[in-house]
Amino acid sequence: MSRLIARSCGGGNNGNVRLLVVEDEVKMANLLARGLREEGHAVDLADRGEEALWMARAAPYDAIVLDVMLPGGDGFSICRELRDQKVWTPVLLLTARDAVDDRVVGLDAGADDYLVKPFSFSELLARLRALRRRVPAERPVVLQVGDLRLDPAARLAWRGDAELALSAKEFALLELFMRRPGEALSRLALLEGAWDMAYESRSNLVDVYVRYLREKVDRPFGRHSIETVRRVGYRLREDGG
Numbered sequence: 001m002s003r004l005i006a007r008s009c010g011g012g013n014n015g016n017v018r019l020l021v022v023e024d025e026v027k028m029a030n031l032l033a034r035g036l037r038e039e040g041h042a043v044d045l046a047d048r049g050e051e052a053l054w055m056a057r058a059a060p061y062d063a064i065v066l067d068v069m070l071p072g073g074d075g076f077s078i079c080r081e082l083r084d085q086k087v088w089t090p091v092l093l094l095t096a097r098d099a100v101d102d103r104v105v106g107l108d109a110g111a112d113d114y115l116v117k118p119f120s121f122s123e124l125l126a127r128l129r130a131l132r133r134r135v136p137a138e139r140p141v142v143l144q145v146g147d148l149r150l151d152p153a154a155r156l157a158w159r160g161d162a163e164l165a166l167s168a169k170e171f172a173l174l175e176l177f178m179r180r181p182g183e184a185l186s187r188l189a190l191l192e193g194a195w196d197m198a199y200e201s202r203s204n205l206v207d208v209y210v211r212y213l214r215e216k217v218d219r220p221f222g223r224h225s226i227e228t229v230r231r232v233g234y235r236l237r238e239d240g241g
């Protein structure tokens with residue numbers, strides 16, 4: 001029965017949840033694997049940090065359950081390394097100590113959630129479901145406008161085959177443009193969209209950054225994709241210039 005429920009509710013779009021469980025304690029690892037498989041999930045096991053890194057890069061897992069205490073690199077450093085290598089699979093950390101420091105370190109290392117041992121299996125399942133629900137919103141598909149492409153999750157952008165080296169603000173600005181191609185966006189809308197804090201509206205920050213962006217996205221390619229719209233702001237041409 002639980003298998004049927006897991007298949008119909010837990011699987012998201014493709015109906016098949018594939019998990020990587022990283023845990024060196026054999027008993028615990030087998031317990032986790034058996035329980036998760038009973039819920040209808042496909043489970044691979046790794047018991048060492050380097051093995052986990054290799055597997056996470058090699059296969060498209062839906063989530064990684066990662067123990068903090070491991071031989072060959074603790075869970076924090078594994079998580080950080082995954083993110084450094086642009087692996088964005090949701091990570092649920094298992095920590096043995098209920099220390100705030102551990103949780104903070106884990107979340108700062110790029111983990112999505114954590115669970116303190118000992119935990120109930122139903123809580124683990126609930127947190128994995130929550131992670132799965134969050135994934136689509138946090139990892140939208142690659143945006144494309146003409147030959148401009150932008151991957152918000154991987155923080156990468158390209159003009160044709162050329163990868164663009166953008167600062168964080170330039171990236172945010174380009175993402176705003178690419179989410180609304182062909183639309184005239186006011187300076188205020190761009191300011192609010194790309195900068196977290198409220199800046200004075202008379203600030204010329206947007207103009208400065210649009211100039212930076214043009215230097216990287218347009219000029220080297222002989223394009224004019226970011227147009228000035230008089231008395232309003234700027235617009236990304238629908239054909240990507």
Ligand code: CA
Nearest residue numbers: 024025067069
């Ligand atoms: Ca362990």
